[in-house]
Structures are given as structure tokens and as C-alpha cells.
Amino acid sequence: MNTHYLHQIEDILKTKKLSYQFLESFNITDFQDFRCYFILIDDSILYVISIGNADSATWQLFFQNLRSASKIHQKQKLTFIMDASQLGDIPSSSQNELEDYQLFLRESWSKVYFINENLDNTVLESFRDHNSQFAEDVETLNKPHLAIEYALNGHSDNSYENYLNSLSREELIEEAKNLKSNKLVENSEKESNQLLNILKSFKWNKEETKLFETSEKNTFSPFYEVLNSISTDYKNINQKLESLTEEFNNKLQFQVGEILHQEASLRAIFDTLDSMIWLVDSEFNLMAFNQKFRHHLESEYGITPEVGMNVLEQSDLLNKYEKTLDRIKKALKGKEENYRDFYKKDGEVVKVVDSKIFPVILNRNISGVACLTNDISESFEEKERIKSNERIIASVNKNISEAIYRTSHEKGLIFVNEAFVKMFGFDSKEELYQHAKLNSLYENPNDRERLGKFLIKVKEVTNVEVKFRKKNGDIFTGLLSSMVSEDEDGTKYFDGAIRDVTAIKSAQEKLQNQNSELKKLNTELDSFVYSASHDLKAPLSSVKGLINLAKNETSREKLADYLDLVDKSINKLDNFIKDIVDLSRNARQEVQSELIDFNEILTDTLDNYHYLENYDKIKKHIKIEDDIPFYSDKRRLKVIFNNLISNAIRYFNPYSDNPFVKINVKTDSKRAVIKIADNGLGIQSQYLEKIFEMFFRASNNSKGTGIGLYIVKETIQKIKGQINVESELEKGTIFTVIIPNLKS
Structure with missing residues (x-):
């Protein structure tokens, strides 16, 4: 432009x-x-x-x-x-x-x-x-x-002169050329008149037009030749036009036939639709309708509809169709609407009808209105039942404690309920759906593939115990019930539920442990009652016998010996009672954590055994490395040291030139390692596994109650520790005790 x-x-x-x-x-x-x-x-x-x-x-x-x-x-x-x-x-x-x-x-x-x-x-x-x-x-x-x-x-001349004066040299030359051209036009006017006369004498009669006969001397012979050429061309064009017209008419006839066929096909579709369809013009005259509408009017009102029939003139329709007619008026104003009408009987919905009423627009003008009506009662009831079932299922999914899911190998996790999200420790379903590695939800990542293959084989499983992993890494036990299904595309879906039985499992294990412990206690109690009655009765009988002897004795020296024996029997009885008290306390009292001073505990323990025979003959080597603060149960540590050190003193080797007891303690942030070694009588190898049993005595010469090492083992187990023993007969014994630092 x-x-x-x-x-x-x-x-x-x-x-x-x-x-x-x-x-x-x-x-x-x-x-x-x-x-x-x-x-x-x-x-x-x-x-x-x-x-x-x-x-x-x-x-x-x-x-x-x-x-x-x-x-x-x-x-x-x-x-x-x-x-x-x-x-x-x-x-x-x-x-x-x-x-x-x-x-x-x-x-x-x-x-x-x-x-x-x-x-x-x-x-x-x-x-x-x-x-x-x-x-x-x-x-x-x-x-x-x-x-x-x-x-x-x-x-005026002056204005034209002013115009010429305003022109440049090139523009003046152009103006002169135009004037010359105008002069030439005037000179050719005479010749133009002659050409006009020729044209007037030329008669056009389509293909019968006669051609001019000219000679080369004629001034207008070229013009005649042009006219003759045009006439010839026209004849050829006219023949082609007739051929094209015939071809066009044939194609038109074929296309008209196709249109009529398509119209008949559309009419057949129109009549077989489930919807009632009818069209009216702006005056409410019927323009078209299908067989469904015809059947409705004939069966309900006895009216046979015809194209051109005015709906407003049908009195039987006016009362029933009043609402529809108002909607048609809205559509005539260009408004398209969808409607749903509920028909009730005795307060209950018996019929539901959907309608779509919209304007028919031709050449930008509203020429009429189309009405489509569908009885959806059955489908509506079915949808309502489905909605009700969905609400029930949604309520169950929301309130049930079991984790419900659907997965497939191709699509991953498809559906989970809120219980599933909560059970695996996620914040939302969306976070769980985006969790790419589903095998990470199992303690053993291979379990998912293994269970999938097994399910495909057996189709369904119930209450299979599986270890699962939460988002934070915690492991829990679940009972898995699942079944496999397959859609028409061959995609396999795994639907299932998981019940967290960790608490039940823990309770069962606790019950089993308690049952085992109870059986053990019953066995130990039987043994204890038997042994205790003997160990309590023996010193008492001894005291009673000594008292009877003392009653008839007049010698002071003899009486002193009797009293010394009575004292030993009473001490033995006292030690036995102390052991029973320690055993009872260990079973009943909770572990108390406090800062431990090993020097203080060992000093108090050794002071308690000054009265023992041969105490002064045994050298005590003590090494304590407790720079790291150590926390444990002080009362229980005293019980452990008392029993192990007293045994080392009681069973020293009288034939050894240099009897000793070595006590080493070393602590760190996690544990304490305690070693108590002696070069005493030692223990035969066949008895090493039995020395921690209640009332076990390795020989008839045992001086203890028979429950000391049993109390040591029970006490160490109570504070989550462990004890090992190494011994060789007549060479000595080493007890190694490892207990945890309760601060860590």
C-alpha cells in the first residue's frame, strides 16, 4: 500500500x-x-x-x-x-x-x-x-x-500559470508530454468515429456470426482480423461451455441424489433417537419433529402432529406445556438453557425429565426453537444409587482403620484411603501418589515383586504377615489381604487391605516372654522353695543343736566354741536372707540411672569383707579408668561387685605363694567393661555353663548360698548388660562384665 x-x-x-x-x-x-x-x-x-x-x-x-x-x-x-x-x-x-x-x-x-x-x-x-x-x-x-x-x-489562466511556475524541470517535462498526448487524442478522433461505424455494422449471432472479408490495402484490416479471431474463439468457447454445462448438470443430479440420500439417512437417525425432538418457528408453528414426539402426542393427548400445526391452538397441550412454552419464549430471545424437571406422586419422585431448549439460527437470525426432551428416570435412579453407595464407601474408607489400596505394575499407586496415608506416615495422598519407589514401603524391597508374582499365581491371599517401612524409616508388621484382577487391556490390578498388627504382635511377644518368664519363675520357685527350706533349716537346726549342747556344758572354753559356731550359722543364715532380698529387689524394682563413682563402690565392697578368713592374705589390685561420666543403677552394681569379689576371696588358693584379686574398670560414652580376676581354686570346665543357675554348687565344699552368681546374672540382664567367665582349675577365674552407659 x-x-x-x-x-x-x-x-x-x-x-x-x-x-x-x-x-x-x-x-x-x-x-x-x-x-x-x-x-x-x-x-x-x-x-x-x-x-x-x-x-x-x-x-x-x-x-x-x-x-x-x-x-x-x-x-x-x-x-x-x-x-x-x-x-x-x-x-x-x-x-x-x-x-x-x-x-x-x-x-x-x-x-x-x-x-x-x-x-x-x-x-x-x-x-x-x-x-x-x-x-x-x-x-x-x-x-x-x-x-x-x-x-x-x-x-484561471493565472492559476494555471502559477501552477506551471510551481513545477520543477522534470515536472514541466511530464506536463508537456501530457499536453502532447491530449493533442494526439484529438487527431485520432476521426479515426475513432470510423471504428465505431465498423463496430455498429458488426452483427453478433453466436456461432452463426459471419467473418469479415478484408484485403491488405484496407486501413482497418488488422482490426477486422482481430474481430474474426474473437468470433472463432467464441465458437470454440461456446462448444466447451455446452460440454461443461452437460457435465455440470450430471454432477448436480448426482449430488442432489446424494443430498436426498443423506437427508433420508438423517431423517432415519432423527426418528430413531431416544430423545423427543421438535422444532417450532417464532409463531409456535411446528417446523419438524421425530417419531418419538409423534408417538408421545398421540398416546398422551390423542393429537397427531403435522408440520405447520400451531402449538398454541392445541388447548390440551397448553396446560401441560405451559412451562415449556415459557422456556421457548426465552430461547426466541437467544437464550439457550438446560432443564431438569422432577414429577412427584404422593411426595415421591416418579419421573425425571431432562430438556435442552435452544434457538435455531439461520443467516444470523433466530428462525425458531429446537426442543430436546429425555426421560432419564431409570438412569437418574441408578446414579442416585451409585452416589449413595459412593457415600457409603467414602465413609467406610474414611473411618476404617485398615489401609486400603489399588496398584498396578504399569501405573503404580492408583488409590489409597486416609488410613493408608496415616499408617505409612505421609502428609497427604498427593505426596504418597508421587512417591515413585513403592518397593521402599517394604522392609525388604524385594517383597513387593515377590508378593506380586505370588498373587498372580494364586489370585488371592488373606492375612499374610509382611514387614512394612514407614516414611520415617520405622518398621511395622501388617497383615496383608489382597486379590488380583485384570481389565480388557490386560492390565493387572492389585486391590488389598493392610491391618497394622504391630501392637498385637508386640503384645503377643510380650505375652510369650511373660509366659516363658513365668515358667522359668515357677521352675526356679520350685527349686528355690526346696533349696531355701534346706538352707534355712540347716543353720537353724545347727543353732538348735548347739544350744542344747550348751545347756549341759560347764566348761567356758566349750561354751565359747559353741557360741562361735552359732555365730557362723547365723551369719550364713543372714547372708542367705540378704541374697533373697537382693533377688527380690532386682525382680521388682525399676532401673534407676545415676552417676557412678566406682572408687566409692569398690571401697565399700572391700570393707564389707574384712571379717572373712584369709582376707588379709590376698593382694588387691584395683585399676579404674572412668574419666568419661558413667551412669547406671548404683544399687545393682553393688550387688554385682559384692558377689563376684566375695567369691574371689572365699575361694582363694591356700597353696598359692601370691594370692591376688585384680579389679579393672574402664568406661566410655557407651559402656563400662569390668574385669575381676583371681588366681584362686578355679572352676572345672564342665561346670562353667551351670554356675549361673539357681542353687548350683560346683562341689560339696562350697561355702556360699548357691544363688550368688544367679543373682549376678539376673541383675546384669536387668540393666541390659552381659557377663562372661573364663576359668581353669587351680589356676584362677576371670569374670568380664559389660554394662551400658545409661546416659547414652
Whole structure:
């Protein structure tokens, strides 16, 4: 589009030093192929430039804006310059606007100049030739310079002279060529008249047209040859046209047949639809309907519908269809709606009907209304049942404690309930669905694939015990019940439920442990009652016998010996009672953690055994490394040290030249390692596994109660420790005790 031309006009106005402004409100610039600019010059001339190709819409808009622009000065008429030199095409219908424009030209403008330098379109030319009034009102020029000059100074010799003076050298040469061309046109007017006479004598009679006979001497022989060529070409074209017409008629007949066939097919579909379909025009006359609608009217109202029948004239329909008629009125206003109607009997819904009523639009006008009606009672009831079941299932899923799921190998986790999310320690279902590695939900990641293969083989399992892993890594025991199904595409789905039985499992294990412990206690109790009765009875019988002897004894030395033996029996009985008390306390009291001072405990323990025979003969080597604070149960540690150290002293080797007891203690942040070694009598290897049993004595010469090492083992187990023994007969024994630091 030559918008550069607009700048050329501006250059002319600037050269002439004229004031001008673009009337933006009238400019037409919104079309791709057409532009129009309105320029007001010296507040007295309206210069309008049209560029591009105009169609009916743009041409009407042009005339509308031009009428408005003519009224910008109410008191004086403007001079109008229409520059159409850049206008390519205007619609043929524009002749109607030009005829209306004649009166407008005379009434609105003081003078009109029309620039039509390069316009090929013949509409304006032909209109000018056939309307003499147009020639009087409009002066046609071929240059914008000249039109502006005439508009400013009028059409006179001086104005034309001023126009020539304003031209450059190149423009003067171009103007001279145009004048020469006009002269040539005048000289050829005579020859043109002769050509017109030839054309008038030429008679066109389609394919019967006779050709001219010419000679080479005739001035117009070339023209005759052209006419003869046109006539011959026409005959050929006419024959081809007849052939094309016949072919077109054949195709048209075939297409009409196809359309009729398609219409019959559509009609058959229309009639077999489950919906009632009917169309009315704006006057409520039936335009079309299907068999479902016909059957409905005939069975319900005894009316046989026909195309053209007015619905409003059917009194039996008006009462029943009142609501529908109101909806049709809305649709006639362009509103499309969907409706659902519930019909009740005795308070219960017996029928549900869905309707869609919408306008039928042809050529942008509403020509009628279409109504589609469907009885959905059965499907509605089914959907309501499904919704009810879904609500029940949703309630069960929400409140059940079992984790319910659906998975497949291809799609991963498809569904879980809230209990599943909670059981595995996730924050939401979405987080769980995005958890890519489902095998990580098992303690053993291979269990998922193993169970999947097993399920495919057996189809269903119930209460299979599986170890699962929570999001935070905690392990729990679940009872898995699952079944496998397959869809039509061959995709296998695994549906199942998991019940967390960790607490039950723990309770069962605890019960089993308690049962084992009870059996053990019963066994030990039987043994204890038997042994205790003997160990309690023996010293008492001994004391009783010594008392009887003392009653008849008169010797002081003998009495002193009897009293010494009584004291030993009482000490033995006292030690036995202490052991029983320690055993009872260990079983009943909870572990108490406190900071341990091993030096204090060992000092107190050794002080307790000063009275023992041979105490002073045994060397005590003590090494304590407890720089790391150590926490444990102080009372239980005393029991452990008392029993182990007392045994080392009681069973020293009297034949050893250097009897000793070595006590080493070393602590760290996690544990304490205690070693008590002696070079005493030692223990035979076959008895090493039995020395921790209740009332076990390795020989008849045992001096203890028989429950000391049993108490040591029970006490160490209570604080989660362990004890080991190494011994060789007549060489010595090493007890190694490892107990945890309760601070860690």
C-alpha cells in the first residue's frame, strides 16, 4: 500500500507554506487493504486521499465519514479535493452511493476537484459520462499540485500559470508530454468515429456470426482480423461451455441424489433417537419433529402432529406445556438453557425429565426453537444409587482403620484411603501418589515383586504377615489381604487391605516372654522353695543343736566354741536372707540411672569383707579408668561387685605363694567393661555353663548360698548388660562384665 504518497502531499503543502492538520477522528486506518486520510488545509479546503482497494463496507464508511467531515464548519462551505489517484478498485455497487452523492455535492461543498490520474476502475468514468450534472459539479484533474492551486486561487489562466511556475524541470517535462498526448487524442478522433461505424455494422449471432472479408490495402484490416479471431474463439468457447454445462448438470443430479440420500439417512437417525425432538418457528408453528414426539402426542393427548400445526391452538397441550412454552419464549430471545424437571406422586419422585431448549439460527437470525426432551428416570435412579453407595464407601474408607489400596505394575499407586496415608506416615495422598519407589514401603524391597508374582499365581491371599517401612524409616508388621484382577487391556490390578498388627504382635511377644518368664519363675520357685527350706533349716537346726549342747556344758572354753559356731550359722543364715532380698529387689524394682563413682563402690565392697578368713592374705589390685561420666543403677552394681569379689576371696588358693584379686574398670560414652580376676581354686570346665543357675554348687565344699552368681546374672540382664567367665582349675577365674552407659 503506497503510504509514501501521503508524504508527497505533505511536501507539497509544506512547499506552499500552507497550514494543515489531519482529522484523526475521520481517518480510516483499520482495514488491511484500504486507507483514507482527511486533511484540512488553511481551514477552508478538505483534501481526502484514498489508498488501496475498497469494498462495500469500507466504501460506505468512507461516505459516512465524508458527510460528517463536511459539517465541521457550519457557517461556510469547504472546497473538497478527492484524490483517487492511489485508489485501486471500488465496488460496482458504489454507483448507488454516487447517485445519492450528487445532491450532497451541490449542498455541502463550494467546489469539488477530483484527481483521477491512475485509476483503472471505470465506475467513476462511466458515471461521469452518463451524468452531465456530475461534470458540472466536479472538475477532474490529474495532478494534486493543480488541484490545490485551483482550490486556493480558482480556475484561471493565472492559476494555471502559477501552477506551471510551481513545477520543477522534470515536472514541466511530464506536463508537456501530457499536453502532447491530449493533442494526439484529438487527431485520432476521426479515426475513432470510423471504428465505431465498423463496430455498429458488426452483427453478433453466436456461432452463426459471419467473418469479415478484408484485403491488405484496407486501413482497418488488422482490426477486422482481430474481430474474426474473437468470433472463432467464441465458437470454440461456446462448444466447451455446452460440454461443461452437460457435465455440470450430471454432477448436480448426482449430488442432489446424494443430498436426498443423506437427508433420508438423517431423517432415519432423527426418528430413531431416544430423545423427543421438535422444532417450532417464532409463531409456535411446528417446523419438524421425530417419531418419538409423534408417538408421545398421540398416546398422551390423542393429537397427531403435522408440520405447520400451531402449538398454541392445541388447548390440551397448553396446560401441560405451559412451562415449556415459557422456556421457548426465552430461547426466541437467544437464550439457550438446560432443564431438569422432577414429577412427584404422593411426595415421591416418579419421573425425571431432562430438556435442552435452544434457538435455531439461520443467516444470523433466530428462525425458531429446537426442543430436546429425555426421560432419564431409570438412569437418574441408578446414579442416585451409585452416589449413595459412593457415600457409603467414602465413609467406610474414611473411618476404617485398615489401609486400603489399588496398584498396578504399569501405573503404580492408583488409590489409597486416609488410613493408608496415616499408617505409612505421609502428609497427604498427593505426596504418597508421587512417591515413585513403592518397593521402599517394604522392609525388604524385594517383597513387593515377590508378593506380586505370588498373587498372580494364586489370585488371592488373606492375612499374610509382611514387614512394612514407614516414611520415617520405622518398621511395622501388617497383615496383608489382597486379590488380583485384570481389565480388557490386560492390565493387572492389585486391590488389598493392610491391618497394622504391630501392637498385637508386640503384645503377643510380650505375652510369650511373660509366659516363658513365668515358667522359668515357677521352675526356679520350685527349686528355690526346696533349696531355701534346706538352707534355712540347716543353720537353724545347727543353732538348735548347739544350744542344747550348751545347756549341759560347764566348761567356758566349750561354751565359747559353741557360741562361735552359732555365730557362723547365723551369719550364713543372714547372708542367705540378704541374697533373697537382693533377688527380690532386682525382680521388682525399676532401673534407676545415676552417676557412678566406682572408687566409692569398690571401697565399700572391700570393707564389707574384712571379717572373712584369709582376707588379709590376698593382694588387691584395683585399676579404674572412668574419666568419661558413667551412669547406671548404683544399687545393682553393688550387688554385682559384692558377689563376684566375695567369691574371689572365699575361694582363694591356700597353696598359692601370691594370692591376688585384680579389679579393672574402664568406661566410655557407651559402656563400662569390668574385669575381676583371681588366681584362686578355679572352676572345672564342665561346670562353667551351670554356675549361673539357681542353687548350683560346683562341689560339696562350697561355702556360699548357691544363688550368688544367679543373682549376678539376673541383675546384669536387668540393666541390659552381659557377663562372661573364663576359668581353669587351680589356676584362677576371670569374670568380664559389660554394662551400658545409661546416659547414652
